[in-house]
Amino acid sequence: MSTNPRSTIPFSRDALDQVLKRRFFFAPAFEIYGGVSGLYDYGPPGCAFQANIVDTWRKHFILEEDMLEVDTTMLTPYEVLKTSGHVDKFADWMCKDLKTGEIFRADHIVEEVLEARLKGDKEARGISVAPVEESDDKKKRKKKVKEIKAIKLDDKEVAEYENILAQIDGFSGPQLGELITKYNITNPATGGVLEPPVEFNLMFETAIGPSGQLRGYLRPETAQGQFLNFSKLLEFNNEKMPFASASIGKSFRNEISPRAGLLRVREFLMAEIEHFVDPNDKSHPKFEAFKDLKLRFLPKGVQESGSTELIEESIGDAVASGMVDNETLGYFLARIYLFLTKIGVDANRLRFRQHMSNEMAHYAADCWDAELHTSFGWIECIGCADRSAYDLSVHSARTNEKLIVRQPLAEPLIVEKFEIEIAKKKFGPKFRKDAGAVEKWLLARTQCELEDLAKELKDEGKITFEVSGVEGKIELDTEFVKIEKVTRTEHIREFTPNVIEPSFGIGRIIYCIFEHQFWARPEDEARAVLSLPPLVAPTKVLLVPLSSNSELQPVVKQVSAALKKELIPFKVDDSSASIGKRYARNDELGTPFGITIDFESVKDLSITLRERDSTKQVRGSIEDVISAIKGITYENKSWTEGTSKLSPFETQAAE
Amino acid sequence: MSTNPRSTIPFSRDALDQVLKRRFFFAPAFEIYGGVSGLYDYGPPGCAFQANIVDTWRKHFILEEDMLEVDTTMLTPYEVLKTSGHVDKFADWMCKDLKTGEIFRADHIVEEVLEARLKGDKEARGISVAPVEESDDKKKRKKKVKEIKAIKLDDKEVAEYENILAQIDGFSGPQLGELITKYNITNPATGGVLEPPVEFNLMFETAIGPSGQLRGYLRPETAQGQFLNFSKLLEFNNEKMPFASASIGKSFRNEISPRAGLLRVREFLMAEIEHFVDPNDKSHPKFEAFKDLKLRFLPKGVQESGSTELIEESIGDAVASGMVDNETLGYFLARIYLFLTKIGVDANRLRFRQHMSNEMAHYAADCWDAELHTSFGWIECIGCADRSAYDLSVHSARTNEKLIVRQPLAEPLIVEKFEIEIAKKKFGPKFRKDAGAVEKWLLARTQCELEDLAKELKDEGKITFEVSGVEGKIELDTEFVKIEKVTRTEHIREFTPNVIEPSFGIGRIIYCIFEHQFWARPEDEARAVLSLPPLVAPTKVLLVPLSSNSELQPVVKQVSAALKKELIPFKVDDSSASIGKRYARNDELGTPFGITIDFESVKDLSITLRERDSTKQVRGSIEDVISAIKGITYENKSWTEGTSKLSPFETQAAE
Structure with missing residues (x-):
């Protein structure tokens, strides 16, 4: 339970909700039709507040850094999101109660039930639990657990529960299944047994065109549209590196059970930056200017030890010690802090939490979330990840389009490398309309792949492979193709840039600011004030x-x-x-x-x-x-x- | 073929396309994956140009008129769009060639084939047809007709074709089917017979939530979100009338065969105004200030006579003569003209075309499109319709929520009216959880409906009805309900406002400005200039x-x-x-x-x-x-x- 420093009256989420509704900051969408969970409309003050935050974001990030803003489509074909990994991995785990048909999000139900048991334990031990927060929670979170039973737990069990809750974001589906079995977690309303967790893809699917055959999705992030335009953006930037693109627009997530108002919604405004950088040099020219800024960190080691204690230190020290992976990542953490405090976030309720190893995508070099504290707990509002070369690499491999940077070398380099030579004239007659695709496939092979192909060609006298979009297996002998190791003097370095990605959920930030800036005049509880900074006030x-x-x-x-x-x-x-x-x-x-x-x-x-x-x-x-x-x-x-x-x-x- | 007044070199669409591509104003989305027709990404200059146009729009309309801006969701449940009529009527007619499986948009194929025949006729008559425009057309419009055959037509046939083309937007599906049969229109590539036109709904469908049972669509317009929030907006406006809401955001249309670049796309930015006005008083306080502004009109009568000759007159005269239905509509036409010319539209290539009777929605009182001339012909960029009370009425009837204005009468009015009296206490025991819904249904009946119910109650001793969401038929006798004609003195007038809706397609406007402002320096054809006005230049x-x-x-x-x-x-x-x-x-x-x-x-x-x-x-x-x-x-x-x-x-x- 927190209180705004301007007032002695404790924060009341109910009072805030009433004000936001009464003044039409936002409201459930389609309310006269009964509403749809996870969908909200912004009324005039909410819409103006959002526009002002977006405008400030644009000036703070895009204009300040001369980023290249793009506006890409939300409709996205299957192939793109299959390649990016979203078709296979952008999913939550859900459990069904077969008897009632009710569907639960697996991590949420584990979290809720264990939290309820801990509260029950406290009651049984005679430790008081704040009643106001309780009743708010029950009412507004649409919690599945309706009743706290005062049952004392073993001390050992309490410790286990607390340890699980500290890592709740890190469990896989099967692990959640084990927890559900081990701690006998059931449907809180009926006690019914839950099925083991199954994956549910969170993308909204649709069909593009009149034949219904082109499968598509609503984008889950704006990032992919930026990656696909990489070569055009690099050219627009006169081939200069590093540079960043940026995009502001709606994204979509078909949440299993949306709750907590603006904090978990199915359609939301994102502002994303893709900063493309040389993998060998992630320094940042402006880092020096911000290095003394102190931030509050929750690194992965601390969380994995079951603690949530914050470390406060300068971003310069955090990068120097290796806790934050590199200067560019550190630079953005500092800039995020300055942006958030400018638009009304309370610096004392902001922390940077590092993703734990089991939570981070396998390709990510490092990832920090800016989390804001609210009456719902700490909320992830901004992700700041080093996505390495993953996205550009997979799209390049899939499409055979080079997504790389070419830079003149200061000194020429003598290298041994495999090269492929193609008898172009023979390709046309052999492959007809597919000639181009086969050629492109061969020219897009990496050094490792060429080494394997060279061996195959030598050993078998031919190479055999498949090309997406071309029917059947392709066989080529030395009449068509030569692959040999040669020594070359290179004047150009080619590399796939790494991507540092700060990704902002605007709606979540907006809600957190409401909580941070809402208070009641000490002389009269009924007189509420929303102290939005003048810069962003509607x-x-x-x-x-x-x-x-x-x-x-x-x-x-x-x-x-x-x-x-x-x-x-x-x-x-x-x-x-x-x-x-x-x-x-x-x-x-x-x-x-x-x-x-x-x-x-x-x-x-x-x-x-x-x-x-x-x-x-x-x-x-x-x-x-x-x-x-x-x-x-x-x-x-x-x-x-x-x-x-x-x-x-x-x-x-x-x- | 038009030429920019700044240059003697004729406009070349190819040259423009090359510049827009080279400078990354926009590009096909997912181009490295082969692209998806009808989807485009804006690069940095296109994105900035779009942002500046939106910003100018916001100042010109929203700030100037103190409109209430809202941001509502794109995901929309089935029920809402069923009620609005989009599920049943938001469709185009398509014809299939059963042999090849190819799908054609019925009106497009009729238009194209007849245009091609007219061109062939001109060739046969030895009248020259501009070759540059021809080849551009073939290349860029992905026209189905690949070849113009020089065949002379009867003079009568020429007249018929020209008459049909002048009204091409006004035909129903069956009418298009008749034209296809009468003029023997076939698949241009194969001569294959086309199936009769069938309707294809243009909304993208998806499922909301994990059960897959809540059917939804991507909105085809932003308007519905504004209508559904009408009561909240009226309250926010302190119950004052008239007032306008506005919304800027993406909408979607699953086009059958997108073509012509930015002019026909599947995802597009719209800016829409819903101006709510007293149906008895559609005057506008600021009309006087604009009444002398001269505009160029193409009224429905002229089109129905097969002509496209423009009438140039002041908006004041146009409203006075009744050609434009009312002052508020006229006011917006004038403001639209001023907005367009401010952002770079050539006033000489702008006309206001009235919808013909067969083209207009049955509920619309009047509708004018602002059309801009391009190398593709005249393009509808802004619709300005008087939607009457249609939308508010249908949503109100469906949800039993009153979407009305209540105004104190200057003098009390003595009226005879039917009133319903409900024995509330008996409703609870009889209907349990449905009591509220049944009550709401009864209280939402119109005077005509009450008159019928009163008669039924008198004749049968009971009334029988169904309420959406409540199972089975409901019967109520005089113990539960009384309906009687009474005489009352009324101090309040209740009415459903009418809606005047100016609706802007931003992408289309952007493309037209490119065509209007593109030219080559007379001294060197290769030196192209895009004369975007400083206010909106990227x-x-x-x-x-x-x-x-x-x-x-x-x-x-x-x-x-x-x-x-x-x-x-x-x-x-x-x-x-x-x-x-x-x-x-x-x-x-x-x-x-x-x-x-x-x-x-x-x-x-x-x-x-x-x-x-x-x-x-x-x-x-x-x-x-x-x-x-x-x-x-x-x-x-x-x-x-x-x-x-x-x-x-x-x-x-x-x-």
Whole structure:
């Protein structure tokens, strides 16, 4: 149970949910049809907040680093995702209760049941469990475990459960099956036996075209579209390395049992960077500037020992010690930290958790998640992985298109290598329309493969192979092909770049910021505030005439025009509600500034500026007030710096 | 065949395609896998151009009118699209050649074959047909008709064909079948007989959730998500009418045979506005300000008479005469015109075409398409329809949720009406968990339905009905329900708003702008220019040091910093290519300004500003040059106004 430092009133998820719903930040999609779990619509303030975060992301990452932004399709053919590994491996484990037909996500049910038993154990031991969090959890997570039984466990069992929970993200399906058997985990509602976990692919499938024969999926990530365009991007970048591409767009995941609101959804906005780098040189020119930044790490060794204690140290030290694999990865962790804290994440509730060995893809060199703490626990919001050369290599192997970098060598290199020579003229008559494909296949072989083929050609007098898309086996003898080891002087180095990939789940970040910035005024629990930073707040200013007297209208118009000219998003509230009510409404909307127009304003064109969090008020000319708003919102000025030209103002009106 | 007014060299679609490909504006998606027709990726300049157009759209429409932007999901359950009519009616007609298995879109094959015959007729009559356009067409449209046969037709037949082609968008499937039979239209490649047209639903289908039982589609438009949130949006707008919501996002259409590049794709970006308005009052407060704007119309009467002659008149006259149904519709046509011409559409190649009676949805009051002329003919880029109360009504009827506006009446109204009285207490015991649904169903009945029910109750002593989601027939007698005609004084008016919907296909607009703004320098056909307006050009400035001498570097850095500070997107090109080559590259990228830094710059910090279209150059201080760029790009200044502080400059370097 956490409390915002601005208030003594404990955080209430129920209260937050009510505000987000009442102000239409977001709502279940198709609600009048009963809704579909895992699908949400953003209303006007949520949509504007999201747009501002995306805009900040674009400036912080894309513009700052001159990244190449692309917009690629969501519909993706089967072949691409088969090659990338998603058809075979992008799956969760699910268990079915054969009697009721209910489907559970295997890791979730293990986690929930063990957590419930630990809570029951605490109760039995007379250790108090916070009741508010409990009831929130039950209501909002749609938990399967409806009741905590106060049963004391062995100390040994408690330790085992805690150890399992610390590693819950790392278990395979069969391992989860063993845990289910070993700890007798059943359907919490009925006690029914669960079938062993089976894999469920999380991609949405569809058919492209009228014949229904081209199988496709909705992309599970934007990354593949970037990899497939690698050669075009390298050319666009005038063949210069390293460089990064970036993409912002929706991705899809057919979750088994979506829960926890925006944290686990089936359609979500991602922002992904693919930074292409020389595998022999993962240094980063700007790393030096950030090396003293302190971050909080949870490395894999600590987790594997069953602990979750954080290590706080500078990113420079973390890279120097090898805990973080390389400078480029470290650079991005630092930049991620700066981005998150800029848009409203509480630095004290942010940690970088390293993937454990059993959790990390086999090709990944290293992987760190930026996790944010919420009332649901620690939530993975950003993955930052070194994907090595995996993706470019597999797509290249599958398509026979070279996805490589060619760089002039500083000094020529003398190398021994296998080379293949093809009797092109004979290919046409022999293979007809397939000639090109066969040739391409031969020319795409690696050195190791050529060595094997050379041996085969020598031993058998021919080579035999298959080419995807060409029917039957192909046999070629020395009339068609020669493969020999030769000595060459090379002036060009060819290599497949490695990829460092920071991948952001925008919706999750948005929800965590809501939790981090939500509080209630100590003097009145019912008065909630969403302290969104001015830079990303949906609306920057609420303009309120003190009364509906038409005398005030010309000043309202003048201030409106001035705000519009400066492109500062604002709303006018000239409703008959009291000033206090109007401000309270906008505190919930996260509007950082209020401008009050009163009868003095008509005389001298002075207006009052109110700050949302402190409710402080200052007064000055229209020009100075707008300049203060601009400075604080867009130029990173503090309240004191921004309002230096304005005078303190005591309000008479009760808030 | 059209030519850009800036050049005497005729437009070449091949040349444009090569530039768009070479500069990676866009490319076929999954190209290294052979591509998938109808799917395209945007590279960095295309992506930036698209982002700038979207940004301009947001300012021109959403900010200007204070519209409520929402972001709703693409995944949509079956029930929603069944109700909206898309499951039954969002389809094209396709014909199959049973022998070859080939599938043709019925209207396309009729159009193509008749067009080819008309061309053949012209050839036979010795009327020349432009050969360049021909060959482009064949190559790029993937036309099914590969060969034009010079066969003279009867004059009567020519007239018939021309009449059919003028109305080609208006035929139903059976009508197309009749044309195919009557004019003996066959598979152009084989002469094979085509099966009668059958409907093919254009939505991509998928299954939501692990059980596979919740059928869903990818949305074909963003509109439905806006309609379903109507009540929340009205509340957010403090119940004020009229108001508009807006949404920008991808939609999907499983085209039968995509062709013509970006003009007919399976996944596309849409920007849609739903303007909710009182059906009794479709006036618009800002119409007056635009009423003198002259537009070019192609009304339905003209088309139905077989002509395509345009009528040019003011939007004020068009609404006054009833040609355009109402002010709000007229207002949006005017705003659309201003938006399009701002982002680079040639006003002379823009027309507003009204839907013919047989083409318009039965519920629509009026519908106009903004069409842009290209080498493919006139292309529908924006639809602007009055959808009446259709969508809100059908969703309300299906879900029993009221989607209405309640407004206080100026004077109370005495009305006779049917009212229903429910014995709530008896509903619980009788219907248990279904009690709420039955009650809701009863309370959602219209006056006409209540009249019928009242009669039934009186005649039979009971009413019998079914409620979706509740099993079996429901019978209620007078113990449970009373329905009577009463006289009431009403203070509130309830109504279902009408919807005016301007709907933009961003990709199509983008392609049309490319065609409108592409030309070759008269002195050299190979030097192509893309005259994108500065406001939306992907990059605004190319910064070129005259030589790679390191002396120039400090000035390059200084100018870069100044541009960055002003958030003006720019690129530095310090490659060794000649100045002329570097500018030529950027003419193709549509970069409107060049800044040259030479050895004079090092001495006095003066720099040269080059304008892309005229290649004019002027010179001045860094500050004045940047201020000129800002003024022309963002403040709508002309070149002359913007550069008033700069001096003419004659370059020595050959371009």
